[in-house]
Amino acid sequence: MSTRTAFARRLTRQPIAHDAAMAADTRAAFADLPAELASLLAATAGCSPYLRELMAREAGWLRVALTMAPETALTTVLVRLDDLALADLGSGLRQAKRRVALLTALADLGGVWPLEQVTGALTQLADRAVDLCLKRLVADEIRRGKLPGATPEDAATAGGMVALAMGKMGAGELNYSSDIDLICLFDESRYGDDSAEARAAFLRVTRKMTALLSDHTAEGYVFRTDLRLRPDAAVTPVCLSMAAAESYYESVGRTWERAAYIKARPCGGDIAAGQKFLTTLIPFVWRKHLDFTAIQDAHDMRLRIRDHRGLNGPLVVEGHNMKLGQGGIREIEFFTQTRQLIAGGRDPALRDRTTVGALAALAAKGWLPRDVAAELTAHYRAHREVEHRLQMVGDAQTHDMPNSAEGVARIAHFMGVEPAAFRAGLLARLARVESLTDSFFAPGRAEDGPELTEKTRAVVEGWRAYPCLRSERAVEMFKRLRPAILKRLAEAGNPDEALAAFDGFLAGLPAGVQIFALFEANPQLVDLIVDIAATSPLLARYLARNSGVMDAVIGGAFFSAWPGAQALAAELAARLADMPDYERKLDNARRWMKEWHFRIGVHHLRGLTDAFQAGKEYADLAEAVVQALWPVVLAEFARKHGAAPGRGAVVLGMGSLGAGRLNAGSDLDLIVIYDPQDDEASTGPKPLAARPYFARLTQALVTALTAPMAEGRLYEVDMRLRPSGRQGPVATSLAAFQSYQQDEAWTWEHLALTRARVLAGDAGLAAEVEGFRRALLLAKGPGAQVLGDVAAMRQRLQAAKPAAGLWEAKNGPGRLMDIELMAQTAALRLGDPARRVEAQIEAGRRGGFLSQTAATDLLAAYRLCWRLQAGTRLLTGGVLDPATLGLGGCAFVLRETGEASTAALGARLETLTARAAAVIGTGLGEAAAPVGDDGQT
Template identity: 75%
Template sequence: MTDASFSARTSRSPLAHDAEAAADVARAFADLGPEAAGLLAATAGCSPFLKGLMGREGDWLREALAGAPEAALEAVLAAPARAEGAEALGEALRLAKRRVALLTALCDLGGVWPLEMVTGALTRLADLSVDLAIRVLVAEEIRRGKLPGAVPGDEVTGAGMVALAMGKMGAGELNYSSDIDLVCLFDETRYGDQAGEARASFIRVTRKMAAMLSDLTAGGYVFRTDLRLRPDAAVTPVCLSMAAAESYYESVGRTWERAAYIKARPCGGDLAAGERFLRALTPFVWRKHLDFAAIQDAHDMRLRIREHRQLNRPLTVEGHNMKLGQGGIREIEFFTQTRQLIAGGRDPDLRDRTTVGGLAALAAKGWIPAEVAGELTELYRAHREVEHRLQMVGDAQTHDMPVTAEGVARIAAFCGQDEAMFRAGLLDRLARTDRLTEGFFAPGETEALPELSDSARRIVDGWSHYPALRSERAQAIFRRLRPALLKRLMRAANPDEALVALDGFLAGLPAGVQLFSLFEANPALIDLIVDIAGTSPALARHLARNAGVLDGVIGGSFFSAWPGVRVLAEAMAAAMAAEPDYEKKLGVVRRVMKEWHFRVGVHHLRGLVDAFQAAKEYADLAEAVIAALWPVVCAEFARKHGPLPGRGAVVIGMGSLGAARLNAGSDLDLIVIYDAQGIETSDGARPLATRPYYARLTQAFVTALTAQMPEGRLYEVDMRLRPSGRQGPVATSIQSFTSYQESEAWTWEHLALTRARVLAGQGELAAEVEAFRRALLPEKGRGSKVRQDVAEMRARLQAAKPARGAWEAKNGPGRLMDIELMAQLAALLSGSPARGVERQLEAGRKGGILSDSDASMLLDAYRVLWRLQAGTRLITDEVLEPERLGEGARAFLLRETGEAGAEALSARLDLVTGLAAGVIAAHVGDGG
């Protein structure tokens, strides 16, 4: 706030349209000095309404303009609170309205205040008026004994009643002659079985408040009040319970109501209860998935408004509606709010109530170009200034330009311009707004379909019967989308094959409106879908079941650097912390995990990462899930049965998870170890003995990972590597674990321990487990029967899991499991704590167990086999049959393995697996 006087801060002025009216005011206010008197005179020459206010409030105006206008505003806003009783308050508010109207108009016209201060001052008066009216009228109800249980003093918080400011009032953007949109609610929980009686009282308060503010008296009016934005306004009372409102929005709320609540804000009465209601409404307003279908809803709404108001006419100055017409204010508001609805569910930073703030947030997050946000902001400000001058002429709630040349000339003068310049500038701004917003809203024309073969035509014709295309709305969007989809398919390596894969994707979609709207708004996604469908039918099927993962492509940093375990775990933990109950936490972690899992697959498919980087990222993701989810499961279990006895427990990743190398279809090998420190029973509402406590906690954790929820499951879990396998308890005490490993465990269990890695749980216990592992392995590697045990184990594995097909990467002599077994043996014999295959083979080489050539041959085989295995699991979860592979999938596997053709890859596989099998047989036997 500045202390400078009004006159010292004026920077512009209207041009007097009515010279006689201007001269009258110039004489009346000559004592104010040339700057202020000139501004008042020019204003009066354009606005009969403001001229009348100057005459009525002249003495006050002289005093107000002598100092800083901000101080004058504060004094005006402070006065109504001193009024006693409803009648006195009504008149005090009317006086305040006249003075605020005059002051804000002059500060606007003189360039003293920017748009936000002008609309902010009007909104502050509206907030004050609503709050004081509720207080006074609720106090009357309390005095009359009409509010059950309420006592004097409760009126300060409206006794549980709140008015929500909607639209421009909610955003602090009231225009000069705005009505105010309110939704009035009451907190029924304060009144129990007397809520019906309380509702009747609050209905009276609401009606009296609307009359107090809206009725025209000798003092004027305060604000025209509109209560029609409440739920189902045609049949509901003017004030209803929060429970009833919440039930309505959850069951039948529409997109336009969601858009309205972007700006909603408690403005009078029980503000805390109003904030609680808005928080409860968050899932209705802000959808968890990107909501591109809102674009079509907004477009339909625009067309209905234009049609209803007969605004579909050529762009001209005369009679143009600055709010609803082509290129008008509402276009910019819809553009902003619709984009906010699309992405605001995932990014709270986009939930700005103001139009200008919303545009800035969208630009900052990359949803719209910064230059578009800047231009629309400039256009919005200019449109609002014209709107204000239209309303200042006669204090009319109008947005229409005058229908006569004379009227247009008056508005031009009010804007400080000659008529020709004003007309040209206005038409240019309207056209620019229309150009920037129309392409976003208006669906494109339906193109003709490309030429299709008979078989392709039959597939395409069958799409209309799929669940995703049941609704007319989905069909309408898809008709526009289908030509582009098919044209891109024609560019695939094998169009017919890609079409069949796409057909499978569409058949698996449970619904289509959201996804088709997403494609229509983001055509680049069509290329991605065609690429996936033509290369990886398995990934396409996954996508059909989890279409929400595409949100991450549009709304996240999909192509940025991999964030690593810590950042992923923190993001998951934060997402779960934001959800109120346990099931929702499990749902949200599934959504986050699936988006990242899909990202890894797409990056691998498109060659942005290789098979080894993809393997690390899949493993990072699984570790992050475990690290974030374990404390959530523990907290939920502790809530029922008390805190974890003793030092708690740790979750240990075994197998490929422990080695930090997973593929797209990997399950998780886990064991849980705990230390109860002698505590026999938990201390909670439903205490459990220690052993069943940790067993049930482990089962709860496995369920959290594996349960099939609407968002799918996280992972399959295998716990057979725990002590005693399937027969052993699912959770093992540290004492039992160490004793078992030292005296009872088989060699294969020591081999498994070479890859064990603590992923979550109590830090001290985790360090103890790792120290034990490092001490145990060298001791067990010296056993006389280790090689013989491994030979027998190898034979059993090859008998149970023979190679299936020429391109089998995992099972069989010289293949992945065989090489991994040899690597684990090398680590055990050398006493190395290394977990990954490469480091274990290197430990074997350094320890003299493997020669340089043996290690090199095993490593060469492992690398090509892992690339093949990782690529295979991305393409299919079935046995890989090279002769039945599609062209896209075959090309992907050849690219991954670096071979020119299928025969070359087959020959290389024969060579490297034969050499590897020979090396392994030389060290442990031939597996026979």
């Protein structure tokens, strides 16, 4: 057998090409390979854009690798990492990740490796990456004299630091696009009185390691790294002393943490110290007596996962979560780990880290029938293969089946079977796993009295395992609060909805008693939480993730008068001025914005403001954020590249932001205009020519607003309203902007300018931009083609974005976008500088473009649609549906719109939007003549 066929001779299967054209291109690119290899590559490329890209990028290496046995190819990749210096480690690891990802995928898809070898290869790379990062980074700390008493030789054991691989990495079972779960510890006994200084060094190492592995660069990433399985992750540092971790587990460790440590394994750094630490945890993980309470705890966990993720619906292929859904991977893992916890304390043979190995051990010891263990093993392997195909399509860490038949067909073909057979087989496996595992869990009954329904009792039982109820003091405080909370929840319009939302809030709270102390001292907060839970699940979820906002709620300013955009901008600017570094400024801006955003939502929800005041406040808040962040971004950019050339730039708010009215879910439409005057470039440490300077400055602003950080992101940003849209530069010079608007812009771009408003930047440039805007509207509005262009645009919009039904407030004839289009048309035709819809419609009436009746009809429909849209975005991310909104949500919408029932509201919406649509259709169809009160021109 020649070495060239070492891989090819082991092929046993291959996918079915889902995209024949992509498959053909790849086959042609690799036509020099043996036919069976070219066929595998082609079929794979026809199912996975990600793998197709890897093949093209690593084509030279791949040709050589496929001449070897895959084990040899893998070893070669991993061994080459050992010689990498710290400076080259990030690039080298990313190259290795690309190659190992490609090799394992092909070995998996071709049936060359079984599941255990596929997941094992991915885990080997993760182990090597973590170990090298720790040792190289600790060596650097030693070199810089930052690790007290350490010598260069101590780098071989990472100075006593160890990373524990948890979850699938610990078991050697990493999935194809898996995160890696790590717990980082250090042996404090090596440092004595210098342990605090040592901890600071190890914290730096942990953060740098996470960045080396997780950061996305032009070369990709290595592994997304998750450190949240460490003790009390919400409040503890990312690297702990072993003594502190041991103390935590001895005092407050919970069942899920015991289950997590079944798979724990030292994977990098001081392996011996890590193993010693795990030995000390044996009494915590493995109880000496048979531990049947683990069954209840595991069942509670299953219920919470299903309830929180909405996974209790009917079993269907589309959208099914292969990990957490009914009959999924987690069901088998829970089933297995729970049995291990019950009996593993007495029988070390049951402590296998792997799922398949543990099932075999349980069967061998009589804890499982052998046929059940064999069947679950087969289903587990099949589930994991489907999981891998889902992730191989685009290297996404997903477990959800596609939501479309086309997407499901792609996965079926990736599995090498036709869609109908794949569907039938998958549903049968899921149902069978559900049947085998569900009967094992027998939930107990909560001791809350007969007034609780079974459903309520099950939810309340699960509260005992939440982080916020970890300590005895928290439990005692909550016991005093619970009757009042349950009473208020029972009195909600829909008690089940309110309970589910409150459960989500409670689950998201961190450990500690502060929130319960607040509730005891401020009973009105309980009413507020229940009100939010019963009405707006979105606000409840936000509150769960940001419980610290309760401090703002009890502060005196929460219910005071709205301060306005300028006062808010000044407040944020003052806060940011006190922050020492750029990232902390951005994170604090996020925290500040979210508190105010939550305040607006609560005021709207509780009737302290209406949709129009809330819309103004959301816009004021966004304007304040842009105003306060712009100089921060500018200063950071100038530090590297010098002051902005010429007069600098201004940031324009477009669309709803420019008009000063946003809703709870709005993104920001922005454009940037700059004037370099006679300056060709900046004069900083790294000077830039004017055009790239402002382009990169604009990107820095967008990143400052959109980047996900510890406190989340500020806003999504849309810059498509700039000249030439996506094809144009992200920042536009004043001269180019003026020239484009005068000579090239389409009518829709002139319509967009009717709502443009400078938010931040040089005052002189801002005045010039505004003067140009007004002059341009006067010049372009009377054009003969305007109404025809708008009418054509309206038809395209309605074809592209039709109404989603009666309750759609935004899209469709006579609804928000349609009315806004007509209002902008009125402002453009008359050259009026008004930006708000009402003012633009009034300008149209005043100038004779609209009659009084037409203006009245447009405003009536607009006001109702805005109230619906603003209310909908506060309650849900989708279209309003009274049938699923819940009683609390429906009551809010009816109060906001002044209607007695959803039937009456629907009838009114239908009538008003029909009238508005008729006005718009008539107005755009009658050249430039005004629409009369009787519909005649």
